[in-house]
Every structure is written in structure tokens, then in C-alpha cells.
Amino acid sequence: QQQVKQSPQSLIVQKGGISIINCAYENTAFDYFPWYQQFPGKGPALLIAIRPDVSEKKEGRFTISFNKSAKQFSLHIMDSQPGDSATYFCAASPAGYSTLTFGKGTMLLVSP
Amino acid sequence: DAGITQSPRHKVTETGTPVTLRCHQTENHRYMYWYRQDPGHGLRLIHYSYGVKDTDKGEVSDGYSVSRSKTEDFLLTLESATSSQTSVYFCAISESQGINQPQHFGDGTRLSIL
Numbered sequence: 001q002q003q004v005k006q007s008p009q010s011l012i013v014q015k016g017g018i019s020i021i022n023c024a025y026e027n028t029a030f031d032y033f034p035w036y037q038q039f040p041g042k043g044p045a046l047l048i049a050i051r052p053d054v055s056e057k058k059e060g061r062f063t064i065s066f067n068k069s070a071k072q073f074s075l076h077i078m079d080s081q082p083g084d085s086a087t088y089f090c091a092a093s094p095a096g097y098s099t100l101t102f103g104k105g106t107m108l109l110v111s112p
Numbered sequence: 113d114a115g116i117t118q119s120p121r122h123k124v125t126e127t128g129t130p131v132t133l134r135c136h137q138t139e140n141h142r143y144m145y146w147y148r149q150d151p152g153h154g155l156r157l158i159h160y161s162y163g164v165k166d167t168d169k170g171e172v173s174d175g176y177s178v179s180r181s182k183t184e185d186f187l188l189t190l191e192s193a194t195s196s197q198t199s200v201y202f203c204a205i206s207e208s209q210g211i212n213q214p215q216h217f218g219d220g221t222r223l224s225i226l
Contacts, residue, residue: 006154034214043116043202043217044155089154098143098162098206099170100215104154 003027004092006103013110019077021106023090026071031095035064035075038087038105047088048075080110115139116218118203124224131190133221135203137183143206144186145215146170146178148199155202161186193225 005024013019023033032051036044050057050064050073057064063076077084087107091100115138125131135144145160147170157170159178167178175197177189190197200222204215 036217041219043204043219045217046214049214098208098213098215099145099157099160100155101157101171102155104152 003101004090004103006090006106008106009104010107011109013077013080013108015080015082015110015112017080017110019080019084019108019110020074021088021090021108022072022074023092023103024070024072025092027092027094027101028071029094030092030101032093033064033066033073034091034093034100035062036089036091036102038089044089077108080108082110082112084108085110116203116205116216118201118218118221120221121219122222124226125193126226127194128192131193131223131225133188133201133203133223135186135188135218137186137205139205139207139216140183141205141207142183143208143213143215144180145204145206146176146186146188147202147204148172148197149202149220150199158188158201195225197223198225199223 034049035047037047038044052068061078066073087105090103117136119134146158147155156172161167161180179187200220202220203218206213206215
């Protein structure tokens with residue numbers, strides 16, 4: 001049973017455009033929602049994270065939007081750059097637990 | 113970057129042989145994790161440890177065992193490797209349980225089982 005559904009599987013965006021990746025979850029016990037960025041040959045790296053007590057969190061060009069009632073959250077990358085080309089994973093963790101459940105990933109390509 | 117070293121970085125072996133992957137951390141973090149990454153499946157948790165000699169199963173633990181005899185080392189063993197265990201294996205660490213504790217990942221071990 002996939003507990004975190006991520007879409008799209010792949011995404012091509014023009015330089016300067018907005019990249020949007022969506023995730024939906026089923027487990028209402030999830031309490032922590034991080035996004036990870038992974039470049040080829042490297043491990044995933046934490047990009048930004050949110051908890052359900054806020055609806056939006058912004059760090060530079062990266063924003064998480066969170067909709068608790070719909071059990072959905074999304075990553076927006078503003079002014080997308082070729083250096084943002086990577087695979088992005090959403091994840092979720094229940095309150096009081098350290099383990100993460102990951103989405104299947106989105107491969108983003110930002111064309112020059 | 114978090115001080116996480118995975119070894120080996122690449123390994124090719126044959127079906128039926130035992131394989132041990134090592135994760136070494138210099139951060140003195142309590143929690144350590146083993147994931148596998150496969151196309152179309154994302155990252156899936158195999159086992160994790162919440163302290164020396166304290167481990168628990170993850171989503172895909174069948175065919176794998178782990179050991180943690182020291183804070184800094186977490187070993188993943190495939191007792192008798194199968195071709196379905198061909199994957200990229202990642203180790204991660206986190207400081208403690210609780211809210212907003214990020215996991216930091218190593219750069220992975222690419223394992224091919226022929």
C-alpha cells in the first residue's frame with residue numbers, strides 16, 4: 001500500500017518557469033512532511049520541510065503548500081534554473097516516529 | 113555534509129553469496145537507517161536502528177539483516193543475495209526521534225547481483 005502518492009513522475013520546465021510537484025497522503029497520523037532533492041550519483045538531501053500547523057513555508061525559491069483537509073502538499077520551485085534539474089522526493093513521518101515514508105520521486109529537467 | 117561513509121560504493125557479486133554493506137558516521141547520531149532505491153519505487157526503508165544493538169524492521173526487510181555494535185557503524189547483510197536485491201542502497205542518520213529531525217543520507221552503494 002503506497003501511503004504517499006507523488007506526481008508527476010517526470011517534469012520538463014523552461015528556465016525561469018515554475019515547477020510544481022504534488023503529493024497526497026492517506027495516513028492522518030503523518031505529522032512531518034519533508035522534501036528531498038537528489039542529484040545523480042548522490043544521496044538525497046533535505047530541501048525544505050513543513051508541519052501541518054502551517055499552510056505554507058517558503059525558503060528562497062522553494063515553497064511548500066500544505067492542505068490538511070485534502071491531505072495534500074506540494075513543492076513549488078519559482079524561477080526554475082538548470083541547476084534545479086534533479087529528482088525530488090516528498091516524504092512523511094508520523095508524530096513521535098523517526099521513520100519516513102517516501103513518494104516515488106519526480107525527475108525534473110529545467111531546459112535552458 | 114553530514115559525515116556518512118558507505119562502503120563499498122560499488123559491488124558486483126553472484127546469486128547465493130553473502131554480502132555486507134557498511135555505513136559509518138562521525139556525527140554521533142542515535143538513529144541510523146538503511147534504504148533501497150529502485151526505479152519506480154522511490155526509497156524504501158529496509159531496517160533502522162535507534163541505538164546500539166537496538167534495531168527494527170522497515171517496509172522491505174525480508175532477506176536482510178542488520179547489526180549495530182557501535183554508535184558509528186550500521187551493517188546491512190544479505191545472507192544469500194538474490195537478483196531481486198540488485199539496487200542502490202542508502203544509509204541515513206538522524207540525531208534523535210521527534211519533530212523536525214532531518215535524515216541525512218550517504219552517497220549510496222550500487223549493488224549488482226548476477
